[in-house]
Amino acid sequence: MTRAKASQQSPEQEERTFAVDSMSRVEGEGRLKVVVRGDEVVKAELSIFEAPRFFERLVVGRQPDEVLDMVARICGICPVAYQMTATEGFERLFEIELDPQVRQLRRLFYWGEWLQSHALHIYLLNAPDFLGYDSAIDMARDHRSIVERGLSLKQAGVDLLKLIGGRAVHPVGMRVGGFYRVPSKSQARALLPALEQSLIDAQETVKWTSAFNLPDFERDPLMLSMCDPDLYALDTGRLVTTEGLDIDPGEWDSAFTEQHVDYTTALQASSLDGKHHLLGPSARVVLAGASLHPLAKTALEESGGAEVLRRNMFAAITARGIEMIHAAAESIAIIEAYEPPVDPYTPWEPRAGKASWSSEAPRGVLFHRYDVDEQGRVVKAQIVPPTSQNQLFMEDDMRGYVGTVLDLPEPEAAARLEALIRCYDPCISCATHFLTLEIERI
Amino acid sequence: MPVPDRDEPTRVGVVKFASCDGCQLAFLDIGPALLDIGVIYQIVEFGEASSNRSPDGPFDILFVEGSISTDEQAHHIRHLRDRAAVLITIGACATTGGIQALRAWAGNDGGIEGFIDAVYATPEYVDTLATAKPVADYVDVDAELRGCPIDTGQLVELLTATAIGRRPQLPSEAVCVQCKRAGKICVMVSRGEPCLGPIISGGCNALCPGMARGCYGCFGPRESANGLSLADWYGESLGLSDEQVAARFAGFTGWAPEMREVIEAKGGPPGMRADDAADAEGGAA
Numbered sequence: 098m099t100r101a102k103a104s105q106q107s108p109e110q111e112e113r114t115f116a117v118d119s120m121s122r123v124e125g126e127g128r129l130k131v132v133v134r135g136d137e138v139v140k141a142e143l144s145i146f147e148a149p150r151f152f153e154r155l156v157v158g159r160q161p162d163e164v165l166d167m168v169a170r171i172c173g174i175c176p177v178a179y180q181m182t183a184t185e186g187f188e189r190l191f192e193i194e195l196d197p198q199v200r201q202l203r204r205l206f207y208w209g210e211w212l213q214s215h216a217l218h219i220y221l222l223n224a225p226d227f228l229g230y231d232s233a234i235d236m237a238r239d240h241r242s243i244v245e246r247g248l249s250l251k252q253a254g255v256d257l258l259k260l261i262g263g264r265a266v267h268p269v270g271m272r273v274g275g276f277y278r279v280p281s282k283s284q285a286r287a288l289l290p291a292l293e294q295s296l297i298d299a300q301e302t303v304k305w306t307s308a309f310n311l312p313d314f315e316r317d318p319l320m321l322s323m324c325d326p327d328l329y330a331l332d333t334g335r336l337v338t339t340e341g342l343d344i345d346p347g348e349w350d351s352a353f354t355e356q357h358v359d360y361t362t363a364l365q366a367s368s369l370d371g372k373h374h375l376l377g378p379s380a381r382v383v384l385a386g387a388s389l390h391p392l393a394k395t396a397l398e399e400s401g402g403a404e405v406l407r408r409n410m411f412a413a414i415t416a417r418g419i420e421m422i423h424a425a426a427e428s429i430a431i432i433e434a435y436e437p438p439v440d441p442y443t444p445w446e447p448r449a450g451k452a453s454w455s456s457e458a459p460r461g462v463l464f465h466r467y468d469v470d471e472q473g474r475v476v477k478a479q480i481v482p483p484t485s486q487n488q489l490f491m492e493d494d495m496r497g498y499v500g501t502v503l504d505l506p507e508p509e510a511a512a513r514l515e516a517l518i519r520c521y522d523p524c525i526s527c528a529t530h531f532l533t534l535e536i537e538r539i
Numbered sequence: 540m541p542v543p544d545r546d547e548p549t550r551v552g553v554v555k556f557a558s559c560d561g562c563q564l565a566f567l568d569i570g571p572a573l574l575d576i577g578v579i580y581q582i583v584e585f586g587e588a589s590s591n592r593s594p595d596g597p598f599d600i601l602f603v604e605g606s607i608s609t610d611e612q613a614h615h616i617r618h619l620r621d622r623a624a625v626l627i628t629i630g631a632c633a634t635t636g637g638i639q640a641l642r643a644w645a646g647n648d649g650g651i652e653g654f655i656d657a658v659y660a661t662p663e664y665v666d667t668l669a670t671a672k673p674v675a676d677y678v679d680v681d682a683e684l685r686g687c688p689i690d691t692g693q694l695v696e697l698l699t700a701t702a703i704g705r706r707p708q709l710p711s712e713a714v715c716v717q718c719k720r721a722g723k724i725c726v727m728v729s730r731g732e733p734c735l736g737p738i739i740s741g742g743c744n745a746l747c748p749g750m751a752r753g754c755y756g757c758f759g760p761r762e763s764a765n766g767l768s769l770a771d772w773y774g775e776s777l778g779l780s781d782e783q784v785a786a787r788f789a790g791f792t793g794w795a796p797e798m799r800e801v802i803e804a805k806g807g808p809p810g811m812r813a814d815d816a817a818d819a820e821g822g823a824a
Contacts, residue, residue, distance in 0.1 A: 121590040124560045148557040148608045150639040150671070158810025163786060166755060170638050170791065173561020173688060221567060221588060232589030234582070237574040245571055255568065263746050265568065266561040266688040267757075270750055277752045441751075474809070512590075 120515055122222040122232070124174050124524045129492075129514065131499050141496040143488050143518075153478040161187040161273045161447070161473055168465070168480065169267045172524055174217070177210040177258065178458030179480075180271045181332055182465045186452035187273045189347065190469070193445045196438040199275040202261055205431045206271070207331055207456075208424040209257025212250060212295065213265060214459035215378075215417040215424070218522045219302060220247025223414050226516040227309040243305065246298050250421065253295040256288055257428060275442030285432045292429050299421035300396060306414045307400035312513070314498050315408040318490065319372055320380035323457050329423050330385035332456040337384055338374065346455035349464040355481060373489040376461030377521060378416035379406040393423040410494055413520045447473025458483050460522050484523045491521055548577065549702070552584035552598040554619065556605030556612045557639055557671055561688040562630035563587050563604055568691045579702045596622035600701065606632040606640060608671035620678035627697070628674045631687035631791045635759050639671040640794035644802075644811035672794070684709070686742050687757040687791040693742060710741045713761055714754050718745035726753050733773050733787050738764035738797065756790045760797035770801045781805040782812065 120127055132140035152171055156164050161184075168183050169176035181203065188195065195203075220243075221233040230236040237244040255265040260280050262268020270276050318339075323346060325334025336352075337343050344352055353374075383403050386394070397403060397419050406412045453466035461483030468477040498517050502510040553563055567573065567588065576582070580600075583593040601623035607613050620626055628634050636643075674680055684693055693709055700707035710717070714736035718725070726732040726748050734753030736745070742758040760766060766788065773779045773787065788801045789808035806812045 119586060119592070119594065121586050121592060122588065124587060148605075148612060150557055150608075151642055152638075155638060155641055155810070158808070158812075158815075159786065163809075166790075167638060170559050170561075170687070173559040173564050176559075176561070217567065225590070231591035232585075234574060234577065234589065235591070241574065244574060248571055248573070251567075252570065263750050264688075264743075266564055269747050269752065269755075272752075277750045 120518065122225070122519055123522075124172070127523065129495060129518060131495055131514070133499060133503065136500065136503070138496045138499055141492045141499070143492050143495070153480055156467070156475045156478050159475055161452075161467075161469070161475075164467065164475060165271055165273065166267075166269070171480070171482070173266050174214055174524060175210060175458045175460070176267050177207055177262070177271075178456060178463050179465075180268075181207055182454055182456045182458075182463050183452075183467070184271060184273050185332055185456065186347065186454035186465050186467060187469075187473075188445075189454060190450050190452040191273070191445045191448060191473075193274050193443050195275060195443060196440065198436060198438040199279070199442070201431045201435065202276065202279060202438075203271075204328075204331060205257060205428055206261040206268075208428045208431075209254045209261070209265075211254070211424045211459050212421060212428075213252075213254030213258065214522075215421050216247050216251035216254060218459075219306065219414055219417050219421075220244060220251070222522070223519055224306070226519060227306075227414070246301065249291075250295050250298050250302070253288070253291045253425070256291060260284060260288060272442055274445050275438070275440070277441065279437050279441045282435060282437060285435050289429060289432055292425055292432070296392070296422065296425040296429065299418060299425050300392070302421060303396040303400050303415055303418040306418050309411075309414070311405075311409050311411040312498075312501070312517075314410070314501055314517075316494070316497055317408070318375040318380075320383055320407070321374045321376045321462055321486070322381045322384040323455060323462065324385045324388075326388060329388045329390070329427070330381045330457045332454075334385075336455055336462065339384065346464075347451075347453040347466075349455050349462070349481065350453070350466060350479065353464075353481075353486070355479075355485065373493055374486065375490045376483055376486055377413065378420055378459075378461075379410070379413045380461065381457060382416045382419055383407045389419070390423045390426040392426050393419050396422050410517060410520045413522075417522075447471065458524075460484060460487075460524050462486060482524065484521070487521050487523070491518060491523070548579060548581035549599045550583045550597065551580045552593070552596060552601045552623070553582070553587070554584065554594075554601065554603055555586075556603070556616070556633070556674075557608040558605030558630065558632040558637065560587060560604070562633075562684075562686075565629075565689050565691045565694050566602075569695060572695075576698075580698070598623040598625075600625045600627060603628050603633050603674050604630050606636045606671040606673060607677055608639060613677055616674060616677050625681045626674075626678065628680050628683045629689050629694075631685065631757060631759065632671075633674045634683045634685055635792040636671050636673050636794035637687070638791050638793075640673075641789055641808050641811065643670050643794065644807045645669065682707075685740060685758045690742055711761065712741050713737055714739045714741050714743070714745050714748070714758070717741040717743075718748045721745055721749070723748045726751060727777075731777055733777055733779060733783075735769070735787065738766055738769055739792075753787075755787070756792050756798070759792035759795050764797045766797045766801040767804060770805065782809055785809065785812070 128144045130142045156167055164183050165180045168179040171179050225236050233244050258265040262270040320339045323330040323334050324337040335343050336346050386403055400415050406416045449471040455462050455464045464481040466479040467475050470476055502513045631637050697707045727734045732753040735756045736754040738760050739754055739756050740758040740761050747754045770784050773784045785802050785805035786809045788798045
């Protein structure tokens with residue numbers, strides 16, 4: 098929803114307000130405010146009016162397995178990301194050796210969430226911006242088979258989530274040390290035909306999105322991603338940046354910090370030296386592209402290479418498509434090699450200490466830290482969702498991009514800014530609940 | 540549910556309050572049939588799916604996700620109620636308050652201010668009520684779909700039944716009944732796992748027992764469920780401490796009266812127990 102306001106000031110100091118009162122096609126609700134005086138951007142604020150849910154306090158006193166079920170409820174789109182990050186922190190603190198097949202099932206589970214989340218974002222939330230529709234339902238009137246391809250990709254992800262977690266939203270399968278139950282070989286192999294189709298559909302997706310006209314807006318971002326020479330960015334390796342930071346994923350809090358400002362109730366994250374970083378699909382493809390599946394690498398080359406993903410935020414839709422190729426291809430490989438583990442989980446004993454880890458949610462790096470007592474009960478928790486980390490960089494991008502849309506009619510300019518924010522796939526519910534976009538000219 | 544009888548499509552809205560967005564996802568999980576929904580239903584407000592918005596309706600049917608947890612939300616739900624012929628709450632947050640409703644026990648830990656201090660560095664920037672409550676505590680609700688999350692199959696049944704004017708067939712039997720019918724092995728009998736199945740409404744087709752773990756209550760207690768009796772059995776037969784029993788009931792539907800009664804009787808949820816407060820005072824002294 099857009100609104101526009103103009104005042105009767107002198108032409109050089111024209112005062113106008115563009116606004117999108119409640120952003121659409123994002124998970125959750127929010128607002129953004131840009132203040133422009135003449136050609137100068139005075140202020141660019143992303144205001145997230147969170148209806149606080151206090152998860153970091155609610156998990157205090159709980160056992161690790163209870164924490165996995167609770168933190169899933171932070172986000173209905175990426176519950177597995179929350180469960181994975183938490184369980185891997187606990188498993189490292191308690192020094193639990195996972196069965197190699199359990200570890201592979203964990204990746205398969207996570208790829209299921211990536212597939213469903215990326216397909217949702219590309220086809221139902223983001224593509225309507227490039228093709229000029231209000232929604233995927235409207236888009237389907239003219240492009241039915243394309244939207245159905247997206248729904249089918251999404252369904253393949255949902256089926257993987259159900260296979261391992263019992264259901265797609267707030268799955269119930271994961272526990273610290275492994276799973277409550279693991280699928281049989283035949284149950285897993287039954288998904289292969291759909292995944293083979295998903296691999297083709299994902300390749301078609303990249304051909305489709307890489308032909309979109311991208312708005313002409315480029316910049317040179319500091320990017321952050323998990324990076325592992327052997328496995329594509331997910332839950333292993335190191336946390337690295339384009340400026341050479343290289344740290345243990347459990348030590349995110351040694352290099353980054355959160356702050357709380359008056360216009361938003363979501364905490365913002367930046368590096369300790371005050372720099373703003375970008376994370377998510379584009380950052381991963383740029384930093385961890387060497388470990389992409391060969392088919393994904395080919396698609397990346399054919400789509401124009403990593404440089405456009407690095408420089409232009411609107412190309413993130415193609416980065417998601419490339420990652421869907423990888424997710425489908427690695428899922429097929431995992432299932433083909435799958436032998437059910439003898440025990441679905443490794444028993445463990447708690448110990449006091451800091452349980453912390455980072456993993457790649459579909460939207461980017463997610464960090465959890467739990468300080469636990471000798472019984473394994475949580476004493477203190479810190480959860481840093483990807484959208485909190487992208488928040489300051491999103492403001493920088495708004496500041497840079499607004500100059501290119503000021504000549505447009507006001508509702509259209511506001512809609513363009515909203516579309517830019519949508520490219521981050523902001524998961525506002527993760528941290529927050531209300532985000533409105535507004536440009537004020539003074 | 541009297542949906543106005545007109546030739547035009549039924550005007551549907553989907554809105555959210557404090558929640559995770561997961562129940563709205565059940566609409567997008569309908570699959571290709573979603574693309575044909577416009578034959579019967581005109582979606583006039585669904586922020587997560589469309590930029591074409593009518594946030595003030597009017598709505599023939601309004602689906603509401605999330606619990607009411609700020610003054611602004613309390614005001615807004617009353618406004619929306621006036622604009623909707625039929626209001627249906629979806630999910631554990633809207634129907635029981637959700638996991639965030641547990642903060643009602645914050646009084647055992649310095650009240651809601653203690654909660655805000657635990658998460659936010661600058662508490663004065665945070666606007667919140669001390670409670671997160673079900674929608675029905677604020678306005679009349681015509682129907683509810685339970686679950687954390689709701690089940691897409693139940694949603695389709697509700698939409699289909701409403702479209703042709705029949706009563707939706709939604710189960711009210713216990714998880715235990717669905718579990719037995721599906722031939723699953725009882726986790727409480729066979730493994731001594733605490734399971735809420737005897738007192739919780741079905742709807743998940745006994746999902747957790749099927750995954751070899753106890754039910755944790757997503758669909759909320761059945762009407763007049765005897766939670767205290769089950770809680771005593773957990774203590775006497777499974778050897779759970781009061782805190783462990785309270786933890787089991789203090790989940791995603793913990794603010795439902797039948798669950799709340801047990802949590803109170805067992806001293807409050809973990810981390811918010813009456814004896815935590817006593818310990819804290821003792822420590823300070």
